[in-house]
Amino acid sequence: MATTDPTVRSARASTSELPERGTRTGAARLRVAVPSVAERVADELRLQLAEGALLPGARLTESTIAEDLGVSRNTVREAFAELASERLVVRHPNRGVFVASLEAGDVHDVYTVRRAIEVSSLRAGGTPEGVAAVRAAVEEGKRAAAASDEDAIGTANQHFHGAIVALAGSRRLNSIMAQVLAEMRLFFHKATVDAHFYQHYLRDNEEICEALEAGELDRAADLLLAYLDRSEDRMADVHGEAGTA
């Protein structure tokens, strides 16, 4: 059992104060929608989550975060509500919130969502710009591979799948996909994958992209489906499978 220690790396955001919001002396020049403090707190936590400053299982203490970020506990609470709705964090009533961690079952669950959303979106075909975005993500991945930039390869891969979902042109699907990708990112920190983990992806992505560009949607969809299945297997391996039930 790779159960993460709940006390590991409890939120010590040290001096990471919230970015000032320009003190607003010179009047809001544009109706740019200034994010509320609660949102900025959520953003900050999301960031720390994404870059692995907060590991799965870590406990987030309200008062600590409130102090570190210089906001009220109540505001932190609202931020928690947001993160919880995104499944990035789990609330244990009366015990606190903890950084979420994908269990074996969750991996399969997440891939079930991805299969549904990505395949359906790909079948939509999308606009030429949409297809171009997919192609761009493929190239981004190739460049990252050429530079042997592990992190960039992973990012490019997420861009690729994000671009596929974007083909459907649905706000809701996009936001669902964004959440799923955020969840997976969380998981990847536990599973620091080695170089060739992503290498396979690059070829697959390109092949899918080519089929898409050629308008062979069925073939593209089949390829994507196969890719997702393989990817899930690999993820399950990394995690240490325990009977998906």
Add this chain to the structure above:
Amino acid sequence: MATTDPTVRSARASTSELPERGTRTGAARLRVAVPSVAERVADELRLQLAEGALLPGARLTESTIAEDLGVSRNTVREAFAELASERLVVRHPNRGVFVASLEAGDVHDVYTVRRAIEVSSLRAGGTPEGVAAVRAAVEEGKRAAAASDEDAIGTANQHFHGAIVALAGSRRLNSIMAQVLAEMRLFFHKATVDAHFYQHYLRDNEEICEALEAGELDRAADLLLAYLDRSEDRMADVHGEAGTA
């Protein structure tokens, strides 16, 4: 433009106090997870939303709801955050939260999500119990039709589609579908449909169910897809189409 009047029916929950939670004198017999006050507030609002006590576009004033439900403004705020994450309510910064309403574009968007999720789930086939649940929803609809119970027919229809998604056995897909259905329910209040609106559904549902039971997943999926397309068209009609963009 059927723009709903923002002041219409602002939350006057009158005497709808929150249901007491047993005062907890006799110690919690089971670890039944007592929902927090914020959750109960969200539940109450969700209920009023579902039964049309709060119409789309209506404004929800923090202080009013706090008083009516006998809770603090801060707690109402947390409830709002939850509802907003479910898209049942929209936050206009510094202006308040309003009951969400589906615009023309949203209808298409919602159906895009449904096509992705429902078709994919149906293709999974599911367990015998899952299929039985689908069948049960069909029968429920028939009974409701026999009794000419408009409301019950609609409910049965939602059960039917919920059961289809449940075939995939994915927590996440289920919760996504639940949200989508909640959004649609919201919309239906604006579009009080006439009797034969649902009548067509019953035949379709049964046909899909039969294909599913026969193991003809591809055919079932095609039927479902066609159904969703037709349903979207009808919804768009009711709404008063304005060019889906």
Add this chain to the structure above:
DNA sequence: AATTTAGCGATTGTTCAACAATCCTTCGAT
């Protein structure tokens, strides 16, 4: 010695009261 019990400290859940910021409206000036 092992197990249960009781008590303690810490943290969450919730309330309350205050104040700044912002928006909408109304009124008044031009």
Add this chain to the structure above:
DNA sequence: ATCGAAGGATTGTTGAACAATCGCTAAATT
């Protein structure tokens, strides 16, 4: 009639307070 300046109302955020609950430690019981 148009524009701009108060005014009022509501949201956004804070800080402090207190009850409820949890986990742990130490005492008490068998």
